[in-house]
Amino acid sequence: FGGKFGVQADRQDKSAVGWDYVEKLQKHESQKDYAVGFGGKFGVQSDRQDKSAVGWDNVETVEKHQSQVDHSKGFGGKFGVQNDRLDKSAHNYNESSGQVGTNYEKQKPEITSIKPSSLRAKFENMAKQEEEENEKRRLVEQEKRKLRELQEKKEAREREEKRLKELQEKEEQKRKLLDGSEKVKNTPITKIDCDEEELPISSEFIRPPVVVGATIQPSVKNDEEALKKITADEERKRKEEQAKIERENTILIQKLKEDEKINEEIKRQHERLKLEEQQKMNEELLKDNENKKKEDLARAELKKKEEEKIIENKKKLEEATRKKLEEEAIQKKLEEESIKKKLEEELAKQKLDEELAKQKQDEELTKLKLEEEAKKKDEQNRLEEERQLEEQKLHEQLKNGAASEEDPEGGYIAVALYDYQASADDEISFDPDDIVTNIEMIDKGWWRGLCKGQYGLFPANYVEIIN
Structure with missing residues (x-):
């Protein structure tokens, strides 16, 4: 009932699909009816569209940076x-970078002028x-490190x-509440004037105005003069x-x-108050x-009495339970001995x-084994004789030339070429050299025949038919 050519149709799975069934994908609703659909470029159902989505007419541009x-x-x-x-650990553009690369030149020693004393002085x-x-x-x-510590201290x-x-403001508020005074002037203990550092903005580079449509004629001399001026200004700055910076450092130290x-x-004032x-x-x-010690002593006396x-009470209970356990143990021992x-x-x-049962079984088994062995020996003797x-x-027929391609009983005769054991x-x-009779050619690779009193299958390429 299974497979492509199932015959028992009554046993087939009713929910299964036949071999003539061709499955096809169903069309979407938007493909059947063009009035349906809310996605894509031409979506009609605008009430179902994602409100956070951007339309096809939106052209997104990158926002400019604040500096732009x-x-x-x-x-x-x-x-x-x-x-x-600015990053304080960053290098400035005015700083000149050191030599980069491997410009090392090995010096050749002058062997003639070298002495032990001069070598020693050289190493020293x-x-x-x-x-x-x-x-x-x-x-x-x-x-x-000192400059860093000064900044941290500041x-x-x-x-x-x-x-x-x-803290002073809080203390003054408390004093006002206690004294009942209306207003008290705030007098801070320390007042240090630290003006914030205002970096000059005049040191920025002023770009020349750009004139649209103007033509610039390059001149080498003007460029060289401009470069000299720029370098002089940078050195002065x-x-x-x-x-x-040196003046500010001296002021900070003071x-x-x-x-x-x-x-x-x-x-000192805080330490005195503390x-x-x-x-x-x-x-x-x-x-x-002192009060706690007195209370603890009284509690300790009460606890001792209670303990x-x-x-x-515990001692009394332990003695009673011990006696009961001893009696129960004696009774259990007597019961266990009787059960054992x-x-x-x-x-x-x-x-x-x-x-006794094993002896009987052994005797019966020995009898059966002896009977089976005797039967097997009889059968083997009979088969060997046959x-x-x-x-x-067969040998007589072969000698007399009476053997033909077919056996009179309807089969072929063949000689074994190789050894074969039944699997x-x-x-x-x-x-090898055994004779197989009554051969039936069932298949190209396997035949059926009689050999040594056994009738069964064997491989065809292991034997050769006798002419």
């Missing part, structure tokens, strides 16, 4: 205006030069000033910036020294500790019965 819209903004590149946003000089270079590097790094000082101002003195005074508060707190803690009572005796008796009976008789007959129940096995 407003030329007073921008901090990157060579002509950045917002200097306060090299060591001294290395030490001097290391000291220079250390000094440069130390200066950089930031910390500003944060501390803000915090102190907030760099020197001015360096001088300004301010930091003054701030350190003021901070020390503030710290000491007074700690003394008060210590006195209160001592009083609280003693609980221990006595019964089980041992039953097991002994079962073993005897099993041994095979010998058949072989004698199934319906096959026969034979050795």
